[in-house]
Amino acid sequence: MLKVKICIGSACHLKGSRQVVEELQYLIDTNNLKDKVELSGEFCMNKCTNEGVNISVNDECFSVKPDQVKQFFTDVIQKRL
Ligand code: FES
Numbered sequence: 567m568l569k570v571k572i573c574i575g576s577a578c579h580l581k582g583s584r585q586v587v588e589e590l591q592y593l594i595d596t597n598n599l600k601d602k603v604e605l606s607g608e609f610c611m612n613k614c615t616n617e618g619v620n621i622s623v624n625d626e627c628f629s630v631k632p633d634q635v636k637q638f639f640t641d642v643i644q645k646r647l
Pocket residue numbers: 573574575576577578579609610611612613614620
């Protein structure tokens with residue numbers, strides 16, 4: 567199971583974490599990955615200075631802007647499955 571945690575702290579919220587969560591949920595559903603990817607929210611990861619929304623995948627950290635979600639899904643999530 568791939569554990570994907572999206573920061574929903576206030577700084578990341580302003581950078582679009584809600585949109586990132588919704589888009590990832592959609593991509594996971596449409597690709598039938600519900601039993602392979604566990605999506606959850608996480609409070610501030612203390613990396614607020616990063617440009618995008620902070621997301622940890624297992625324990626690796628990524629910074630993703632809302633318009634990069636699709637690319638992130640393909641390059642990071644699908645490659646680790
Ligand atoms: S609010 Fe996301 S890292 Fe701080």
